[in-house]
Amino acid sequence: MDTAVEVRDLRVLRGGTVVLPGLSLTVPAGKITGLLGPSGSGKSTLMRAIVGVQRVAGGEVTVMGRPAGSADLRRRVGYVTQSPSVYTDLTVRENLRHFARVLAVGQEDVDRAIATVGLGAYADRVVDRVVGRMSGGERNRASLAVALLARPPLLVLDEPTVGLDPVLRRNLWDTFHGLAADGATLLVSSHVMDEAAECDLLLLMRDGRLVAQETPDGLRERTGTDDLGEAFLRLIEREEVTA
């Protein structure tokens, strides 16, 4: 199994408090890895460290064989932050055109990204609307489209489905499976446990530590429940008993 991301002894402090006390994990290539855990467990911080925008206090993060944040990784890692990072005073198309110029990709990549996130379906009407006047779900998808522009082999998506209705969530997960089938590695965070079943591998985090690294089936077997949310709770209970 090829490794896309390797994190070793990652230590991150934010504002004097320890967010990641020394985290080690690996993310396999070409699969969807779910990063799950309660709010404040350090998921976003880990993702920022993988993308190379987080100041770290120690440890190593290796992304596709290079230290995280290396200049030659900047076009190979697509990153979507929790709140949509697009210009709200521009239309979707203007946003994409800007980032396409920055990334030196062409119009066909803009069209492909729009189609992939399902914003092209309304025959050009949505993409020519100013982002600030769009719904939360549409903004999320606009932000995701930017990350897809340069066809990055690694996508780091921080809670991309938060606040979306079930139909949109279904559509987005279909998109993610399609991207993985084309060979991309996806690291997707969520605090909704029912999304865990969509992933090939789960990383369960709590208080900056890795509680488990399992496939959904492995986790069900280990905890003796089909409900992945319940499984996570049981794991935490066990950990507290042994601690």
Added chain:
Amino acid sequence: MSWRVTWAIAMRVLSQLRRDPRTIALLLVVPCVLMVILRYAFDGQPETFQRIGPPLLGLLPFITMFLVTSIAMLRERTSGTLERLMSMPVAKLDLLLGYGLAFGAVAVVQTVLLAIVSLGPLELETDRSAVLLVALAVLNALLGMALGLFISAFARSEFQAVQFMPAVVLPQLLLCGLFVARDEMAGWLDAISYALPLTYAYDALSLATSAASLGGDFVLDVLIVALVTVGALGLGALTLRRRTA
């Protein structure tokens, strides 16, 4: 850095402005209206208008560009788009020059319009060419932009960014010599004024619009304003970090 990325950022900043016609109108119309007010406020003392009008023409773009740039950059920082750009193949210089190019272009339009109104219907007179006056005004606009980019790093909200205008700009305006000759100020204020870039900007403007010869003093003034602009851009680059806490 790359010209492609610099150009992309400049075009994007301009299309954001284009989406905001009210801001464009305010940027272009307000300085002209202020000049009209000044002209008729000094209706009884035309010589005062002739004395402070030309330097003010060159200083107004400084103020507006400072304000516009500090807020535009603050938005870039708080909307997450700066972080996104920093995770892409974008050099800090691309970003700063992109903003410089876009707002520099706005400053040219703004000052040309202001010069047309002032030197035309308002009958402001300058002893030298209007082109020199406009060029100095654009230089000052770039100074305001560079300071605004730098200051935006210290503002957490748009409220704070707006308050930096009176904090950073007004003292310089009061001390630059426009309202009171600097040698008539208290000694300690005069001393402080030497450390403020707008003092040199005003000095260059008053030399450029009076009958005095453009000697070494003028060249030195322009040089200082240009150097402070580059320095502020450099400091601004330091506040743009790829990795943040």
